[in-house]
Amino acid sequence: MSSTARPETHRAPRGWYKRNEIAVTPWLFLAPAILFFAVYVIIPIFQSISISFYDWDGLGEATWVGMDNYVELMDDRAFEVSLWNNMKWLVFYLLAIPGGLFIALFLNQTVTGIRLYKSLFFFPFVISQVVVGLVFSWFYLPNEGLLSAMLGWFGVESVNVLGDPTWATYGIIAAGLWPQTAYCMILYLTGLNAVDPEQVEAARLDGAKGWRMLWYVIIPQLKPATFIAFVVTIIGALRSFDLISIMTNGGPFGQTRVLSFYMFEKALSEYGFRMGYGAAIAVVLFLIMLVFIAYFLFSMWREEQGR
Amino acid sequence: MFPTPIQKRPRAAQLTYQSLLPLALLMWLLPLIAVAVFSIKPAEDFTQGNYWGAPGSFEFFSNYGKVFFDSDMPRYMLNSFLITVPTVIGAVALSAMAGFALGIYKFRSNIWIFFMFVAGNFVPFQILMVPVRDLTLDMGLYNTKTGLVLFHIAFQTGFCTLFMRNFIRQLPFALIEAARVEGIAEWRIFWYVVLPLMKPALAALAVLIFTFIWNDYFWAVVLTQGPESQPVTAGITSFNAQFRAAYHLMSAGSIVAALPPVLMFFLMQKHFIAGLTLGAVK
Structure with missing residues (x-):
């Protein structure tokens, strides 16, 4: 695709805009988007980094404290718990990818009504996380909840998932996996649709089937779908906030906090307006994300080069 | 096709599959079905401990009537619409232009600007929270729908630009070159040549952004408070405080709050899925 210059030889000289149209137009088209994005996204990132070096309650004067906020983080037990929970989210949230692939394989048939089945399986993704959180917190209710009722049928004593410091985070992750698995499923269904049937037939003639076929023939062809599933799941894991806020509000005993939630708590809730400290937590979260962003961009860049 | 089409399998396998399908769906949607059943139960069922039995009576109209007439729910729903629709229009418009610029023109910083949009789209919200809240306060837009919309x-322009630019890259470039040879102004090329071809992308983005913004909770909590401007995701918490432990009403409220994006999905399914899975296939 080349669009740099066009021959202008036999035209009469015209206004500056006409002469530079090809060079100027993209910037005119980009201007509003760049303006909005710079004001609300790019500049705030740097402002946050700068705020993290101050002690500030959001209203009065900010005092420069250097690295003090970060030093304080090192000894903050709640920060440690949040960071650790973020790791749990990252690891267990990725289960959405094999889960989604499994459901996609199950649904990749052509029987009557399958389209409706696919949409209904995808359904949880469309619902807001707030509602998912409410639905699951009722599902987990210690005595009245459906989970307890079901465990009761098998003679297992009811458990208070969200009230138990050890299990609460896993309970929330399970709730988060529900819509995320649906998302991965739809990605894989689209991917499976595009799998080259000739390769599958050729592999069948070579005697490949079942797991070997899946592993050596199908999954390599699903690579673009897997990449997107990976991107959205990592982002989703690190963005987890709504579910925690709705289901446990960080409890019990702060054991379900993650960095995004802890930051909000420090900067904006009844626990006080410590903007500088909150910003420092956000910077840590941002740095974790930056590792993944760099990897995503690198992959995209390689793809662009290959085009 | 993989796995092997069930039609080529033995009869027994086909029957198993056919009966497994509805069962699996039932299990998958169980928490949701439970809430739907809750929402038509009478209050007495909960006081008498009949949580999971059949509803004592059919209270669909009285429960949903309460949600619509005895609470701030309609207000929150209206706010959600007034926040979501302008956002969809704004983000799609800005990104159609930006996507056109990045998809059609070659200039040195093209890829860097593109990556700026992509990277910005991935950052955690919390790193933006304090400065964006301050900015909104300074502009006098705190607790207004406008502040949230802006x-x-x-x-959303980040994600939308990524989407638009990749879509425009797939259009036949010869069309644009032909238009240029005709001496058509660049903005006319955008308006009359490219934009009509982008209709599927515009539709896909519109439904996706509608869903994302309708379901947003974090920014609603950070930038608004109270029923004048809060959208339904944030409003539902005050709704639940009003009807504490009235599970039939809380369930009905949740279903009402979740409904618009669900309708959007079922009506625009093709566009919705095309949007979500862009790039999942080479």
Whole structure:
């Protein structure tokens, strides 16, 4: 695709805009988007980094404290718990990818009504996380909840998932996996649709089937779908906030906090307006994300080069 | 096709599959079905401990009537619409232009600007929270729908530009060259040549952004408070405080709050899925 210059030889000289149209137009088209994005996204990132070096309650004067906020983080037990929970989210949230692939394989048939089945399986993704959180917190209710009722049928004593410091985070992750698995499923269904049937037939003639076929023939062809599933799941894991806020509000005993939630708590809730400290937590979260962003961009860049 | 089409399998396998399908769906949607059943139960069922039995009576109209007439729910729903629709229009408009610029023109910083939008789209919200809240306060837009809309437009522009630019890259470039040879002005090329071809992308983005913004909770909590401007995701918490432990009403409220994006999905399914899975296939 080349669009740099066009021959202008036999035209009469015209206004500056006409002469530079090809060079100027993209910037005119980009201007509003760049303006909005710079004001609300790019500049705030740097402002946050700068705020993290101050002690500030959001209203009065900010005092420069250097690295003090970060030093304080090192000894903050709640920060440690949040960071650790973020790791749990990252690891267990990725289960959405094999889960989604499994459901996609199950649904990749052509029987009557399958389209409706696919949409209904995808359904949880469309619902807001707030509602998912409410639905699951009722599902987990210690005595009245459906989970307890079901465990009761098998003679297992009811458990208070969200009230138990050890299990609460896993309970929330399970709730988060529900819509995320649906998302991965739809990605894989689209991917499976595009799998080259000739390769599958050729592999069948070579005697490949079942797991070997899946592993050596199908999954390599699903690579673009897997990449997107990976991107959205990592982002989703690190963005987890709504579910925690709705289901446990960080409890019990702060054991379900993650960095995004802890930051909000420090900067904006009844626990006080410590903007500088909150910003420092956000910077840590941002740095974790930056590792993944760099990897995503690198992959995209390689793809662009290959085009 | 993989796995092997069930039609080529033995009869027994086909029957198993056919009966497994509805069962699996039932299990998958169980928490949701439970809430739907809750929402038509009478209050007495809960006081008498009949949580999981059949509803004592059919209270669909009285429960949903309460949600619509005895609470702030209609207000929150209206707010959600007034936040979501302008955001969709704004973000799609800005990103169609930006996507056109990045998809059609070659200039040195093209890829860097593109990567700026992509990277910005991935950052955690919390790193933006304090400065964006301050900015909104300074502009006098705290606790207004406008404040929320402006931020949403800006942030969604990242994802939308990624989407638009990749879509425009797939259009036949010969069309644009032909138009240029005809001496058509660049903005006319955008308006009359490219934009009509982008209709599927515009539709896909519109439904996706509608869903994302309708379901946003974090920014609603950070930038608004109270029923004048809060959208339904944030409003539902005050709704639940009003009807504490009235599970039939809380369930009905949740279903009402979740409904618009669900309708959007079922009506525009093709576009919705095309949007979500862009790039999942080479």
